[in-house]
Amino acid sequence: MRPVRPGPPLLIGAVAFAGLHAAGVLVAQPVWRYAEVLSLGLLLAYALVSGVPAPRWAVPAALTVLLLDAVRTTPPAPGTERHVLMIERGADLDVPSGFESGLTLCWASLTAVAVLLTVWRRDGWHRRVTAGAAVAALLVAGYAVVRVVDIWLAVRAEPRPYLHGTDSADPVIAVGLAVLPPLALGLTALALATALAGHGRRLASAGAVLLAVVALPYLDASIGAVPLPLYAADRTAMFAGNAITPTLSLPRPVPALTVAVELAAYLLLVVGLTGSRRPTRAVTTEPAG
Incomplete structure (x- = not known):
């Protein structure tokens, strides 16, 4: 009887618990x-038993960061109360809090992507792939610029003092700081996708592209964490929580879709990077003649 390899059951379990976590976010x-924690834990176990490329610490280290963040953000047990920091609308706006809110959302994924990029960035740059990634990077950065400029124009055009006398420059600065971590995630993920594609890791490259897509709703969520007047908050938002109309039975469709895409990205990255002991050197073609 052929022995059962541990890899496929671990991967199936990771997918199943990822689906459970996304379903919980949806409703x-x-x-x-603990669905997200177990999903990432099984994914880490899958990477270890399937063989990770050299340096062998990179993929486990990236997954460990994600696992620690999942533990940190584990939903509270039923019947317990979670302390929530309330921002008073009439209080002075703490400018660094915009950056902190964005960093809280995506520090783990940004760290994981940066770790992988340090390993796979060498010899993985092809002109055609790099050109496509550059166009995508312009779109991501352009969306961030449009959001910040639109909020600045809306706040500037409002004749009334913002937040009972607070300088209108404060919310604009806060929004500008808030978009920096998601923007860094999007650009770093695109750089990783380019490097992985150059090494022939197309499945893992697709996972990195999905992480760049995830950066867009993170960007809108980061802006949403900054206290803004209603007329300025969502005029140009394409990936905010109300981009898909919530219902009573499905109150959080956009966050659930974001979580599902993010976990799918991690699955593709791990599956695309396992099974080889070292990064594949990019293949270059010599010019004829």
Whole structure:
């Protein structure tokens, strides 16, 4: 009887628990509060038993960062109260809090992508792939610029003092700081996708592209964490929480879709990077003649 390899069951379990976690986000009620933790834990185990490329610490280190963040953000047990920091609308706006809110959302994914990029960035740059990534990077950066400029124009055009006398420059600065971590995630993920494609890791490259897509709703969520007047908050938002109309039965479709795409990105990255002991050197073609 052929022995069962441990890799496929671990991967199937990771996919199943990722689906449970996304379903819990969709209905705003965790199906099982440890679903995300177990999904990433099984994915880490899958990477270890399937063989990771050299340096062998890179993929486990990236997954460990994600796992620690999942543990940190585990939903509270039923019946317990979570301390929530309330921002008073009439208080002075703490400018660094915009950056902190964005960093809280995506520090783990940004760190994981940066770790992988340091390993795969060498000899992985092809002109055609790099050109496509540059166009995508312009779109991501352009969306961030449009959001910040639109909010600045809206606040500037409002004749009333913002937040009971607070200088209108403060929210614009806060928004500009808030978009920096998601923007860094999007650009770094695109750089990783380019490097992986150059090494022939197309499945992993697709996962990195998905992470760049995830950066867009993170960007809008970061802006949403900054206190803004209603007329300025969502005029140009394309990936905010109300981009898909919530219902009573499905109150959080956009966050659930974001979580599903993000976990799918991690799955593709790990599956695309396992099974080889070292990065594949990019193949270059010599010019004829």
